[in-house]
Amino acid sequence: MSAHTGYLAFLVHRVSGILLTLFLPVHFFALGSALEGAAAFDTFLAWTERPLVKFAEWGIVLLLAAHLGGGLRVLALEFLPWRDWQKSLAAAAAALALAVGLAFALAL
Amino acid sequence: MPRQASQTVLDVVTYIQRALDATLAYRFACRVGMCGSCAMTVNGVARWTCRTHIDKAVKNENQIEIAPLRNLPVVRDLVTDMREFFDKWARAKGQFRGTRSRNDDFPALKPDTPARVQIDAGIECIGCAVCYSACDVVSWNPDYLGPAALNRAWTLVKDERDSRRTERLRAVAGDAGCHSCHTHMSCTERCPKGISPTAGIAGLKREIASALLGGKL
Amino acid sequence: MTFRAQSLLWVAQRASAAVLALCVTVHLATMVYAIRGGLSAAEILSRTRGSVAWFAFYALFVLAVTVHAPIGLRPVLGEWLGWRGRSRDAFLLVVAMILAGLGMRAVFGMFL
Numbered sequence: 386m387s388a389h390t391g392y393l394a395f396l397v398h399r400v401s402g403i404l405l406t407l408f409l410p411v412h413f414f415a416l417g418s419a420l421e422g423a424a425a426f427d428t429f430l431a432w433t434e435r436p437l438v439k440f441a442e443w444g445i446v447l448l449l450a451a452h453l454g455g456g457l458r459v460l461a462l463e464f465l466p467w468r469d470w471q472k473s474l475a476a477a478a479a480a481l482a483l484a485v486g487l488a489f490a491l492a493l
Numbered sequence: 494m495p496r497q498a499s500q501t502v503l504d505v506v507t508y509i510q511r512a513l514d515a516t517l518a519y520r521f522a523c524r525v526g527m528c529g530s531c532a533m534t535v536n537g538v539a540r541w542t543c544r545t546h547i548d549k550a551v552k553n554e555n556q557i558e559i560a561p562l563r564n565l566p567v568v569r570d571l572v573t574d575m576r577e578f579f580d581k582w583a584r585a586k587g588q589f590r591g592t593r594s595r596n597d598d599f600p601a602l603k604p605d606t607p608a609r610v611q612i613d614a615g616i617e618c619i620g621c622a623v624c625y626s627a628c629d630v631v632s633w634n635p636d637y638l639g640p641a642a643l644n645r646a647w648t649l650v651k652d653e654r655d656s657r658r659t660e661r662l663r664a665v666a667g668d669a670g671c672h673s674c675h676t677h678m679s680c681t682e683r684c685p686k687g688i689s690p691t692a693g694i695a696g697l698k699r700e701i702a703s704a705l706l707g708g709k710l
Numbered sequence: 711m712t713f714r715a716q717s718l719l720w721v722a723q724r725a726s727a728a729v730l731a732l733c734v735t736v737h738l739a740t741m742v743y744a745i746r747g748g749l750s751a752a753e754i755l756s757r758t759r760g761s762v763a764w765f766a767f768y769a770l771f772v773l774a775v776t777v778h779a780p781i782g783l784r785p786v787l788g789e790w791l792g793w794r795g796r797s798r799d800a801f802l803l804v805v806a807m808i809l810a811g812l813g814m815r816a817v818f819g820m821f822l
Contacts (some may be wrong), residue, residue: 386774391678393631399675403786406779410808413772416816426755445737453734462676463695463724488742633789652744672720673785698720705717 395480398455401448408445443486450485454478502542502550502559503531511516514680517694519571527622533571534560541624541685544693562626577676578622578641585642585662591654600654608651615648617686624680624690636669640680643671647693650700661709662701671697711799719781726778733771758820765821774815780806 418425432438458478494508503521510517521531526544534543535550536558551557565573593600602609624640625631631639633638646665649655665671674694682688704710744754758764780802787793787801 389679389682391676391682395675395677399786402779402782406783406805409775409779410812411814413809413812417819418810427752449734449738453731457731459676460724460727460731462691463698485738555757630789643714668711668788670713672716675785701717702721705714705721710714710717 394455394458397451398459398481401452401455404448405445405452408448447482447486450482451479454480454482454484457481484492496555500546500547502535502540502545502557504556505547506533506559516633517571520568526685527619529619529623531709532562532621532623532626534558534563534626539563539623539683541621541623544685560615562622564626564628564631564634565622569609575622578625578639579620579636582620582642582645584664585638585646586657586664587642587645589649589652589655590657592656602654608653611692611696612648612651615644615688615690618644618688619686619687621685622685623687627679627683630673630675630678631685634668634673637700638665638670638674640674640694643674643697644690644693645689647696650697659704660708662697662704664709666699666705671701674698706708719784722777723781726774726781729770729774730778732775733767733774736767737771748806757819761821765817768817768820769814772810775813776806776810779809 413431418429434448455478494505494513497504497550503524506517507521510519519531521543524543526541526633528587529541531542532539534540535542535545536552539562541560542559546558559571561567561571561573565575565578568574597614604610619642620641622641624644628640630637641667644660650658650661652695654660671694676690676691676695678689678691681691686692701710747753783805784798784802787798
């Protein structure tokens, strides 16, 4: 199957969605530990300082940005009047994702 | 086999059948890019073989792989059974039914209304099944009606003269219909007539949403 | 599932996507701000506890996710695993419950 732009955009969108769905329960569960008070949360925050965790966080933000970019592309294709520059939407989505990923990387 | 200038894949297939293997089965008709009968998979891509130059299609070492269209049962060699393709066309209610009789006046249709422009963008489909063959959702979902059937449904949904609009929207909604399109746009990429079924399918999604939320479905 | 229900799923998916586009943008911006500041648990919680606005925002976020993720997963299960029918939809309902449950637990923990 030829890997043209639209197909790649779909694949990134789908795979990032799957990974996010797997990650989210973990994210929610970790945050829920705040119920046990500030001390437990601090322990958790200390754990998040570890480089591997930071890298994973950055990866997850990138996934989120990629999924958002792909999603905006789908919304544009489905709701906006049809134009010939539809292909460049995939590029725009990718650019957006990258930008967000970089911003987050800088902040970390 | 002899290489010639401006040779097409169809030329090659024809040569093979005439000179090398008389049992080879394949379809063609006009051989000038009008009928769509010669559609096959060339190096993994669905295309009209009469409109594919060998020079453009060969990969390394002058190799070319010619296979029958994907997503359709193979009758023999390069010939596929097109029945399911056309059955889905019918399931998507791809037939026009008007309300006027021969005794009524002609409807006055302007060619430049937004609806008509959209219809015209999709109406040249000749049912060659290249889009159907290119679509991964068709491969993954056996019930999926496919880009051609949905595109045709779209051209009729937008047609003010047609009387089966609601029936048709019902036929193309849901998992087997337009909602399974994931905008890969392989159909648009490969359509030899330059049609964008993705556009028509997006239109169907919008029409169905309006009808559904307006209680008209 | 009827074609009407399936069409409604599509509408819900796009609607929740629009909500999430907003929520995700706000969330990421907030996180960048918070991380830059190197906030501790006490600091983060002091800002979020008792804030009805933040509670409402994140509750809406969780609700949108609860709608969006299972509906998004549905075609993946059908197309790539061949899993269709009632059992798939039952499974997805369970996924939704888990997301809602864990999500609201987190939201309550942060804000109340």
